[in-house]
Amino acid sequence: MSNLIVEGGIPLVGTITPSANKNAVLPILCATLLTAEPITLHRVPNITDVRKIIDVFRRMGSTVEGDLDSGTLHIHHDKTHFDERIHRLPEEMRSSIMLIPPLLARFGVARIENDVQGCTLGVREIDPHVEVFKGFGAAIDHDESSLLVRLSKPMTGFSHWMEYASVTTTENFVMCAVLTQGKSQLVNAACEPHVQEFCEFLQAMGADIRGVGTTRLEVHGCERLKGIEYTFVEDFHEVVTFLALGAITGGNIKVKNGSYSHFPLLDKTFKKFGVLVEHADGYSTARVPNGLRVEEPFTKNILQKVEAAPWPYFPADLLPIFIALGARAEGSALFWNKVYDGALGWTSELGKFGAHVFQSDPHRVITFGGKQLRAAEVESPYIIRVAIALLMLAASIGGKSTIKNAAPIRRAHPQFVENLVKLGAKIEWTAEE
Ligand SMILES: CC(=O)N[C@H]1[C@@H](OP(=O)(O)OP(=O)(O)OC[C@H]2O[C@@H](n3ccc(=O)[nH]c3=O)[C@H](O)[C@@H]2O)O[C@H](CO)[C@@H](O)[C@@H]1O
Numbered sequence: 001m002s003n004l005i006v007e008g009g010i011p012l013v014g015t016i017t018p019s020a021n022k023n024a025v026l027p028i029l030c031a032t033l034l035t036a037e038p039i040t041l042h043r044v045p046n047i048t049d050v051r052k053i054i055d056v057f058r059r060m061g062s063t064v065e066g067d068l069d070s071g072t073l074h075i076h077h078d079k080t081h082f083d084e085r086i087h088r089l090p091e092e093m094r095s096s097i098m099l100i101p102p103l104l105a106r107f108g109v110a111r112i113e114n115d116v117q118g119c120t121l122g123v124r125e126i127d128p129h130v131e132v133f134k135g136f137g138a139a140i141d142h143d144e145s146s147l148l149v150r151l152s153k154p155m156t157g158f159s160h161w162m163e164y165a166s167v168t169t170t171e172n173f174v175m176c177a178v179l180t181q182g183k184s185q186l187v188n189a190a191c192e193p194h195v196q197e198f199c200e201f202l203q204a205m206g207a208d209i210r211g212v213g214t215t216r217l218e219v220h221g222c223e224r225l226k227g228i229e230y231t232f233v234e235d236f237h238e239v240v241t242f243l244a245l246g247a248i249t250g251g252n253i254k255v256k257n258g259s260y261s262h263f264p265l266l267d268k269t270f271k272k273f274g275v276l277v278e279h280a281d282g283y284s285t286a287r288v289p290n291g292l293r294v295e296e297p298f299t300k301n302i303l304q305k306v307e308a309a310p311w312p313y314f315p316a317d318l319l320p321i322f323i324a325l326g327a328r329a330e331g332s333a334l335f336w337n338k339v340y341d342g343a344l345g346w347t348s349e350l351g352k353f354g355a356h357v358f359q360s361d362p363h364r365v366i367t368f369g370g371k372q373l374r375a376a377e378v379e380s381p382y383i384i385r386v387a388i389a390l391l392m393l394a395a396s397i398g399g400k401s402t403i404k405n406a407a408p409i410r411r412a413h414p415q416f417v418e419n420l421v422k423l424g425a426k427i428e429w430t431a432e433e
């Protein structure tokens with residue numbers, strides 16, 4: 001188990017260039033398998049999920065050159081082979097399921113282990129994915145430990161209305177459709193910034209995808225996709241995380257940000273806690289002029305609230321970051337996770353810091369902020385952004401705190417602790433994985 005030891009109470013100050021968004025990088029890495037031409041990627045983050053995918057590429061005979069220290073990778077899937085009896089796709093990461101469409105397109109078969117759960121946020125269904133694979137003409141065999149997907153003839157165009165806007169199912173739908181003859185349509189598609197970046201990457205490869213950024217996608221299949229060179233944009237999760245870290249520690253972090261257009265609702269949510277975000281000259285900054293304080297709603301008998309749902313709502317993955325702000329800010333706020341049914345149990349850990357947070361049902365917690373907090377030893381579940389939320393509180397409180405099991409941070413944020421040290425934090429890992 002990897003733990004983080006934090007000597008808190010130090011305002012974090014400085015300038016940060018965020019990494020790329022794990023949830024754009026991983027589907028894009030999977031999509032590279034859709035072409036046998038060389039692909040060059042820049043700003044690839046050195047995170048555990050990326051290393052696992054690269055490892056499986058190499059085991060399948062693909063060439064992956066370059067290195068994750070420089071962030072540039074040259075990927076060539078020209079000698080790639082796949083044997084479903086030998087090749088196990090990476091487990092404990094949700095993105096493994098996005099290797100299925102390119103493997104199907106190239107080899108007509110893919111097998112994935114059941115454990116493609118990723119963060120332990122509650123139920124993470126595979127049924128919507130199965131529905132998509134079947135819709136494109138695949139047959140599914142399911143045993144206790146794995147899912148075998150097979151094609152006996154080329155995929156055919158498919159029109160589908162999803163029950164809910166699932167991110168990875170949308171990406172899988174698009175990957176099935178881009179090389180399938182004819183037209184495919186998806187209604188209730190996810191449109192998160194990472195889904196948009198992923199579709200734009202495929203468009204650059206030559207895919208005909210219409211409606212990117214909306215909930216209706218239309219894909220016209222093409223014969224082949226070409227190799228390209230691509231540079232990842234800054235991760236909005238990381239931009240938000242560093243702004244929040246600056247705000248909660250009473251510091252000031254200037255964060256490089258190339259995508260202000262995604263920020264209006266995020267900025268508004270920061271403002272609910274007294275944090276004023278400004279964007280100028282390619283950077284974002286946050287000020288807390290009157291201390292962390294929950295903005296009173298005008299409507300009587302309601303709490304200030306943050307409501308997380310599929311984009312363009314506030315993103316569920318960022319909820320823990322704002323729960324940490326809520327636990328610190330004077331006043332009460334309701335946090336409502338409309339996506340996951342098991343993503344809030346960890347909030348009981350906040351009590352160890354002396355925070356008052358009440359879970360009213362599987363989807364909602366209320367923070368009663370502004371309490372006197374103390375350093376503590378807390379344990380993170382296997383949820384990336386929760387390890388960060390616990391770290392945020394620890395960094396804001398004087399004294400030494402321990403975040404046990406903080407390793408999930410490494411799934412999404414390269415050099416995270418090193419970056420915090422550069423900003424003035426006293427923080428270190430205690431045990432290596
Ligand atoms: C690799 C990757 O990109 N992972 C992200 C992706 O996971 P992932 O694509 O697995 O998440 P989904 O969008 O499928 O949603 C996850 C689960 O939430 C429930 N659900 C979701 C939406 C909804 O309207 N109703 C509903 O019930 C379902 O049980 C579903 O299984 O999107 C999630 C939701 O933004 C993020 O937390 C993950 O970080």
Ligand SMILES: C=C(OP(=O)(O)O)C(=O)O
Binds near residue numbers: 022023093117118
């Ligand atoms: C939940 C996350 O990732 P995954 O779906 O890969 O577990 C996340 O990125 O916060």
